[in-house]
Amino acid sequence: MNTIFKATAKKLPEGLQVETTARNFKILLDEPEDLGGTNKGLNPVEAVLSALGACQTICAYAFAGAMHIDLKDFYVELEGDLDPDGFMGLNKEVRNGFSEVRFTMHMTTDASQKKAEKLADFIESRCPVGDCLENPVKLIRTGVVIHQE
Numbered sequence: 001m002n003t004i005f006k007a008t009a010k011k012l013p014e015g016l017q018v019e020t021t022a023r024n025f026k027i028l029l030d031e032p033e034d035l036g037g038t039n040k041g042l043n044p045v046e047a048v049l050s051a052l053g054a055c056q057t058i059c060a061y062a063f064a065g066a067m068h069i070d071l072k073d074f075y076v077e078l079e080g081d082l083d084p085d086g087f088m089g090l091n092k093e094v095r096n097g098f099s100e101v102r103f104t105m106h107m108t109t110d111a112s113q114k115k116a117e118k119l120a121d122f123i124e125s126r127c128p129v130g131d132c133l134e135n136p137v138k139l140i141r142t143g144v145v146i147h148q149e
Helices: 044-063 114-125 128-134
Strands: 006-011 018-022 023-029 072-081 100-109
Touching: 018 114, 023 044, 044 100, 044 114, 044 128, 100 114
Parallel strands: none
Antiparallel strands: 006 018, 018 023, 072 100
16 A cells, blocks of 8 residues: 655745745755755755655664674765756757766675675665656646635
């Protein structure tokens, strides 16, 4: 049975700031000044990288114990390649989003390299955000609602 997750995104008055809300939590997204924003928050693609790293970290701690790994610390360094000519409409041959995302998992543990790599493989196989990035997700626009002033 599916669990439905919900979020909203609303443009704020200043620059390109967008307030996103899920449950009772808010995140401010923006663009750097050189891309027309006010640099008050992550931009959306940085948020995607952050979501992947957070999901991998949650998976690491959720499953390390079951794999008999004492995980003292864990963090992920991530970077993604994106050619802005795609979303700016300057080059139709360039995709709009990331062409590649790379990440390095850092673990503080007394586990062997082989065991740590087994945990890393498991994390990659279970991370929902990684799955969304690696496999096509059907995007369905359910409507366009016009609000009159």
